[in-house]
Amino acid sequence: MTPGCTLSIVAALALAGSVPAHAATIQITMENLVIAPAETSAKVGDTVEWVNKDVFAHTATARNGDFDVTMPPKTTMTLVLKKAGSVDYYCRFHPNMKAVLKIEP
Template sequence: MKPGRLPSIALAVVFLTVAPAQAATVQIVMDNLVISPAEVSAKVGDTIEWVNKDVFAHTATAKNGDFDVTLPPKKSATFVLKKAGTADYYCRYHPNMKATLKVEP
């Protein structure tokens, strides 16, 4: 083996053993006119899955305009988080249903 090649190989092994973080799926349930959990933290790249267990439609509508997801009765919908920040959201059909989504970089 040529001198100086061993450090290069060792460095390559170190880079290959560091696995990138994988995106997660965070589930939020709407049931009995309640969003649960009411506060969730996630990271950019994660997927939010809203599950509507009620017999009527709901929305997940961000007050800042980041997302507006419609959930038919007994269905689910997903949204991939694209930017960091805090989004307060609610159901347009049932404004008393409120929650907060905190997205970290």
């Protein structure tokens, strides 16, 4: 093995050790006009998976404008979290459906 090749292998191993852990998938269910769980914690890079188990459409609409996801009946929608912060969201069609998503860096 040549010295340059050895250096490349060492550099590659060093970079592999600095790769962040895999992002998580956070599942939130909308069923019987309720968002569950009502408070969820996640990290930037995680994926939120909203599962609409109802027979009518729902939305996950952030009050700060960060996201607005529309879910037809009996569907699942996903969103990768890009920004840290606490986000209050609700269903535009059923405003009594409210929840909080706490996103850590």
